[in-house]
Amino acid sequence: MLKEQQILVAFGGNLPLEGERPLEVIERALSRLQDLGFSLNAVSSFYQTPCFPKGAGPDYVNGALSIGSDMAPTEILETLHKVEHEFGRERVSRWAGRTLDLDLLAVDDLILPDLVTQRHWVDLPLEQQTRQAPEQLILPHPRIQDRSFVLIPLKDVAPDWKHPVLGKTVQEICAELPKEEVETVVRL
Template sequence: MFGNRSNIVVGLGGNLPFQGSPTATTLRKAVQMLASRDVVIRSVSRFYATPCFPAGAGPDYVNAAVALETSLSPERLLDRMHEVEAAFQRERIQRWGMRTLDADLLAFDQLILPDLTRQSHWRDLPAAEQIRATPDELILPHPRLQDRAFALVPMADVAPDWVHPVLKVSVRALCAALPEDERAAVRPI
C-alpha cells in the first residue's frame, strides 16, 4: 500500500460538453468525483483554454492540473481516473480525438514506470509513431509531458518545483523551455 504522496499530478481536459454543461463545469465535477477517502485533492490549477491537439481535430480544449495525495498505487489511481472518465461518458474511439473528459496521470512522485528503458522508449518516440502506437502499460512520468504546453502550464500552477526524475528538470524549467507561442496559446479562463 502506498503512503500519502504530495507530488502526484493529474491532468484534466475536455473539448465536448457533457449533458449540455460547458467543459469547465465537467472538469470541476470530475475533481469532486476524484476526491474520496483514498484521494485527497491538495490544489487545482486555474482552468485554461487550449488549442485542440492535434490542430484541427475538433473544438478547443479546457485543461487543468490537480495535485493530490493518495494511498492508492499508480495503477489503482489510474483505474479510479478511468472510472471518473466513464461517468462523463468518455469514449476511446480515436487517439487524441474529441472527448468530454480526459484524465492523465502526469507524475507520481519520482516514480519511473515501468522502468527507465520503457519510459525512455515512449518519451523518445518519433511524432509519426506517437499517433499510431499506444502503450499497453502505465508509463510514468507521462512520456509526452515535457512537450505539451497544455499539460505543463497548468501543472506549473500546482507543482512548479516538481523535478522530472529522468530529465532532472523542474516543471517551471520545462515550461520555460517550450516555444513562447505554445505557452501563450494556453490562456487562463
C-alpha cells in the same frame, strides 16, 4: 497504512455532456475524485487551448491538479479511467474530442515500468505516437515535456516537482517552451 503520495494529473475536455459545458463537467469530476478518496491538494487555473490537430474540434479546457492517495499507481490509473467513463468519456480514437480526460502524469518520483521503457516512449517520433500506445503504465507520462497545455497548468500546482528522468523542475521545462506554444495556452 502506506504513505500518501503526490500524484500529478492533467485534466481537460472539449465536448459537452448532457448540456453541461466542459468546464462544468471538469468541476464535477474533480469533486468525484474526492468522493473516491483522493485528497485534493492543489488545482490549477483553467486554461483554454486549441484542439489538436488544429481545427479538428472545439478548443479544450485544460488544467492540472496535485492529489494525494496511498493507492498503487495502477489502481490510481484505473480510478481515473473509471471517472472518465462516468463522465461520458469514450475511447474511440487517440486524440479525439472528449468530455473528460484525466492523464496520470506522475506519482512522486517513480519511474515505471523501468528507465529503458520510459525513455523509449519519450523518444518515440511523433508519427509513431499517433499509431502506437503503450500497453502498460509509463511514469512519468512520456509527453509531459512536449505539451505546453500540460506544463503551464502543472506549473500552477507543482512548479518545483522535478522530473526524475530529465532532472529538471516543471518551472525549468516551462522556461524552455517556444513562445508561440506558450501563447496558445490562455488562462480563463
